[in-house]
Amino acid sequence: MTEDSGSDKPQTELLTGVWEKRPELFTRRKTELTQFKLDELVSRVFSDGPHYHYVFDLFDLSLLYVSPEVENIHGLDAESVTFQDILQQIHPEDMDFVSRAEATAIRIFQQRIGIGKITDYKISYCFRFRVKDGSYHLFNHQAIVLSTDATGAIAKALNVHTDISHLAAENNYQLSLIGMNGEPSYLNIEVDGQLEAAQPSHPLFSKREVSVIRLVSQGLTSAEIAERLKLSEFTIKNHRKRILKKADCQNMNQLLGSCIVDGLI
Numbered sequence: 056m057t058e059d060s061g062s063d064k065p066q067t068e069l070l071t072g073v074w075e076k077r078p079e080l081f082t083r084r085k086t087e088l089t090q091f092k093l094d095e096l097v098s099r100v101f102s103d104g105p106h107y108h109y110v111f112d113l114f115d116l117s118l119l120y121v122s123p124e125v126e127n128i129h130g131l132d133a134e135s136v137t138f139q140d141i142l143q144q145i146h147p148e149d150m151d152f153v154s155r156a157e158a159t160a161i162r163i164f165q166q167r168i169g170i171g172k173i174t175d176y177k178i179s180y181c182f183r184f185r186v187k188d189g190s191y192h193l194f195n196h197q198a199i200v201l202s203t204d205a206t207g208a209i210a211k212a213l214n215v216h217t218d219i220s221h222l223a224a225e226n227n228y229q230l231s232l233i234g235m236n237g238e239p240s241y242l243n244i245e246v247d248g249q250l251e252a253a254q255p256s257h258p259l260f261s262k263r264e265v266s267v268i269r270l271v272s273q274g275l276t277s278a279e280i281a282e283r284l285k286l287s288e289f290t291i292k293n294h295r296k297r298i299l300k301k302a303d304c305q306n307m308n309q310l311l312g313s314c315i316v317d318g319l320i
Contacts, residue, residue, distance in 0.1 A: 063147040067139060069154035074113065077161060080170065081113045082204040106217035110201065111138055113209050128218065130187035146183035146191050149226075153196075155246040156180045156230045163232060163241065171207065173200045177233040181226045181315070184216065192220035195315045197233075222312030259301055267294045268314060271307050 074081055107124035111117065116138045123133045129144050145153060160178050164170045177197050184194040194216050201211045232241040260268065263284075270280045277295065281288040295307070304310040 065143060065145045065147045065150040067142040067145075067150065069150055070142065070157060071116070073154050073158045073161070080161065080165075080209055082206075082208040082210040104218045104221060106215060108213060108215040109141070110211060110213050112211050119211070128186055128216075129184070144185040146185070149182040152228055152246065153180075153182050159230055159244065159246040160232060163244070168232070168241075172238060173209065174203070175234065175236045175238045176200075177235060179231045179233055180229065181219070181223075183226070184218075186218070192218050193223055193226055195219050217315070219312065219315050222308060222315060260298065264294055264298050264301075267291060268298060268310070271295070272311055 105124065105128055107122045107128055109121040109125070110119040112119060118136065118138055121133045121136055125131050125133050125136060125141075129141070131140055131144075157178075164173050164176075168176070177199055179195065179197045181193055181195050183191040186192050197215045197217075199213045200209055201213055204210045227243065228246070230244040230246055232244070234240045266284060267280060270283060275283065277291045278288050280286075281291045284291070299305070299307070299310060302310050302313055304313055
């Protein structure tokens, strides 16, 4: 997927303005990052394609860590890149959607789920990112809040960006809030829509089926998945058939693209 980048630059203030207008939700002081297992958290994010991740502070938008893959994907130096540099890679036409998706997620946490549960969710949506060669690819964005301050205000977050252009060509321009730690998910939310429309979604796949999908995305064969999950190869093949039928997909690549764009996993 390629496009002429044009001369326009994304209006990054649309996104930062969403946070600035809600100072009560974001920390007003520098906080220490509590101990956490970054690799474990990243492993909970669905990534099937080139991806990178970074940790940033909502107090001053400083980057605390950036994985080196940002250089291969965007051509940005991991040692000197800033949060603004990353925002500048967003397609100018998608910047408005990104800001509205963030605003909608905040409204849902405030008015439906409860802001206290924000660390139990992954925020997921897609947009176009400029890559190293200057073209634009469709990316999946997933964010996890890592910590809050003493008042409960959001302090630090982990963002993971995955190139999914090999799996999906079209963006649905919707938002998903994917529950972790037993929390329900809210999928395919229309940004700016009525909050009443954001209802918990019944899981399409069982926990076992999600495990199979994740292992398929890593390139494992049915035999390798069977060994990993301590099941028979016959059982894994049956799981794969049921998964495709449930998702109404013809093959696993189509399934993975659908899962990412629709926020199913």
